[in-house]
Structure formats: structure tokens, C-alpha cells
Amino acid sequence: xxxxxxxxxxxxxxxxxxxxxxxxxxxxxxxxxxxxxxxxxxxxxxxxxxxxxxxxxxxxxxxxxxxxxxxxxxxxxxxxxxxxxxxxxxxxxxxxxxxxxxxxxxxxxxxxxxxxxxxxxxxxxxxxxxxxxxxxxxxxxxxxxxxxxxxxxxxxxxxxxxxxxxxxxxxxxxxxxxxxxxxxxxxxxxxxxxxxxxxxxxxxxxxxxxxxxxxxxxxxxxxxxxxxxxxxxxxxxxxxxxxxxxxxxxxxxxxxxxxxxxxxxxxxxxxxxxxxxxxxxxxxxxxxxxxxxxxxxxxxxxxxxxxxx
Numbered sequence: 001x002x003x004x005x006x007x008x009x010x011x012x013x014x015x016x017x018x019x020x021x022x023x024x025x026x027x028x029x030x031x032x033x034x035x036x037x038x039x040x041x042x043x044x045x046x047x048x049x050x051x052x053x054x055x056x057x058x059x060x061x062x063x064x065x066x067x068x069x070x071x072x073x074x075x076x077x078x079x080x081x082x083x084x085x086x087x088x089x090x091x092x093x094x095x096x097x098x099x100x101x102x103x104x105x106x107x108x109x110x111x112x113x114x115x116x117x118x119x120x121x122x123x124x125x126x127x128x129x130x131x132x133x134x135x136x137x138x139x140x141x142x143x144x145x146x147x148x149x150x151x152x153x154x155x156x157x158x159x160x161x162x163x164x165x166x167x168x169x170x171x172x173x174x175x176x177x178x179x180x181x182x183x184x185x186x187x188x189x190x191x192x193x194x195x196x197x198x199x200x201x202x203x204x205x206x207x208x209x210x211x212x213x214x215x216x217x218x219x220x221x222x223x224x225x226x227x228x229x230x231x232x233x234x235x236x237x238x239x240x241x242x243x244x245x246x247x248x249x250x251x252x253x254x255x256x257x258x259x260x261x262x263x264x265x266x267x268x269x270x271x272x273x274x275x276x277x278x279x280x281x282x283x284x285x286x287x288x289x290x291x292x293x294x295x296x297x298x299x300x301x302x303x304x305x306x307x308x309x
Contacts, residue, residue, distance in 0.1 A: 022077045022111060022198070023104040023136075040232045042221065043193055045201040053081055069095070073104050076112070085115035103133040107141075114148065119155065123148040137198075140191035143167060147195075147209065165212045167192075169219070173246055174271035175253040177219040189220040211242025222250070227258050227266045249274045 089112040110125030150166035171177035218233035
């Protein structure tokens, strides 16, 4: 009973934690109950009912196969969905000893460490999982690795990639995204969609990292000629707290193109340089203020010198 009470408390205290990919294993005796809803025009997001999760937790803990790979793995993922990664980690570490090299246990252990904020350990275990099964999650786990690397760098330097994107994708800096390196944009959009669908149901706004991922997703949508859908995800990126001059320029240009012709092929339009927009105080005014402060400082020093004589 204490475990259930603790899980409830943890859910309220840690509900805003950034969740990542979870790997459930099929187990014929118990099944997860969840609903799938739309997040904009291109993404579907799973939603788990808390009461069902607690019921599943109870059934798994009472299972006659409590030491099996499936039960222990799914018990850990259920605890993580109930925002108790510490208990999940303990279960997975013991399971790792009994089932070394198992992909699901390894990947879920990386996720548990991520939820606990131990990012170096998380990256270690997720990298191991990718080695075991590089095609897992539709080949999208490289995105999970990039996200962890971004988080680690951000902890060391809060200004890291400020205004940039965590996945280091280069779409240029014009008012329509480009593809200078000939990336497979359809494959990329599919992989990023998988990762977003895993995270969106669990990470509330604001979250700048989620905004970055949605911004990249919008750019990929444009490159795949899904202009109206891209507009939705640009706004979603801003709702999550991410914006920069390039996003604003692309959103504005896209609206202009689609208002003129809703069926327009976005790729047929030439991208334009983004004009720098002045913001804040004019440079000459800043210079004047600095000069006044400098004169005032010299005057104060001279006055202090006279008073000390």
C-alpha cells in the first residue's frame, strides 16, 4: 500500500518531468488501456488513464510470473508512467542482472535515469540500447541520444544553442527552409513524429526543448509540402516557449503564400533572405546613455577626490 501512496505523491510532485520513450513488452495476461488523440493535423498522442495504471500495477505485482522478463519490464514502465522512476530503476537494475543485453530493459533503464536527472547514466544506457537494436522505435532513437546530449551540454552551459535546435538539423536561415545536405526529409519527419508522440502526452508546456523539436517538425512538414500543417506546429513550438527570428519569418511567409493560393507547392517558391528587424533601443541612444554615464562617473571620482583633500 505504501508504494501506491508514494506513487500518487510523486505524480503530483514530479508531473512536469520530461518523459522519454518507454518500451512495453507483450504479456497476454495484462494489457495497457489507453486512448489515442490528435495533437494537431499530423501527430497522434497516447493518453493513459491513471486509475487503469494503478490497477495494472496491482495485477503485475500479484502475478505468479513476477520474476519474468515481461512482468518486471512492464512493472517498471508502469511505475515510470506514474512518475516514480526511482522504483522503476531499482526493478530494472535487478532485471538487467538476470537478462543482460535485453533491449527493452536496457532502454528503459536509460529512460529511468533520464527521469531522475542522471543524464550521463541515461546516455550510457540509451547508447547501449541503440547498439543492441539500432532500428528500434522505427530507427528514431538517434533523436533520443541527441536530446540527452543537448540536455547534458545545457546543464554545463545554459547559453548552449540558445535559439537553435537540439537535433542540429540545418534548414538554412531564409524565410523558407532548405535542405542543403540532401536529407531524407520524409524519413526524418516519420522518426521525429515517433519521438514527439512519445513525449507530447507527458510533457506540459512551457518546455523549450519540446518547442525546438516541434519547430524542426514544422520545417520538415514544409519541405514535404505540408504548409497548413506546418503553421499549426510553428504555433505549437511557440506555445511551448520556443521562438526565433527565422521561425517568425517562415510563419509569416507561409501564411502569405497559402492565403494567395491554398494549394500552392511550397517547394516551388524561392526562399528570401530574412531582413534584420531592429528591436529594443536604437544604437545611437544606447551610445548617448553610455557617454552620459561615463561623464557622470568621472565627475563623481573628481568630487570624491576633492572631498578627500
